[in-house]
Amino acid sequence: MIESYDAKSIAKKQGFDSVFDFLPIIVRSAQKVARPPISGFSVVAVGLASDGRIFIRVNVEFPGLPLHHSIHAEQFLIANLTCYPQTTLTNVVVSAYPCRQFLQEIRAAPHIQISVLQTHDHDFMEENEFRPLSYFLPNRFCPHDLLEKDVPLILETHDNGMILLSQQFINGQNDALDKVVKVAERRARDRQA
Template sequence: MDGPRFVIEASEASSMATNSGLSLLQLLPTFVKSAQTLARPPLSDYHVGADGRICVGVNLEFPGLPLHHSVHAEQFLVTDLVVHGRTRLLALSVSAAPCGHCRQFLQELRHASDLQLFITSDRQMEELQLSPFPTKTS
């Protein structure tokens, strides 16, 4: 049984980029719409897709449970990376700016300051900087 694919191996992603005449970063936005179709948001109807090896993350909601029990696409993506033995997220392309919860979640990752985060709409990308934690000054 073939189900949704949540991982595109590096060699295949590289080949797809080459065949499209794009860099891997330029290829990321092309997956956002298809990732959105994999989301299961029966409560909010907010289809979010996040792409990353290329790994795909989508939001998941559970009928009968409050929205705070949902899994956000960014969390799904990081979990997908770890399950597939990856230890670092380099770039992330999302369909909308991450919520505060997800920004905090991404900020907790090692090398978060190096993470390239792109908001994608109609195959255009806008880079978003994750704000670093404020430091206390005396």
């Protein structure tokens, strides 16, 4: 993750007008850290959050396992965003066509703007041209087709009702341990979807 002030500073030092102009450079640079031993196809997803932070993730494949056990770069990006509560993804730059359905599982999906660096010749996109997810997934099936409007989705905090059963044996015996247990329980219970 690159903090907002660092992203702006790096983009400026590199001679870019904005962070948006810098995103494709990050994608190309990050392709070196992708781990595609099966497909040989390095995929990078760079996400720009509403607070200006930049998140970078790559695809990961596992030798000896079927390809469907791989972690898509976009999936990795969204899963990592769960560690940063209240983070809203506004833009995604990917090195190749994105794993669209996974992105669709975010409540803000219709507002996410996507730029694809490597496209097929018949569907050329200019660099830094952003289009909504609906462009890439026109007949989408989304959580709203199945769930009530207020059901928590990916990146949304919810209380899963988790309680620590052994807490009754810990309470009062060690104040420091008791505090750690309470914090862990609260974080697990309030964990994002």
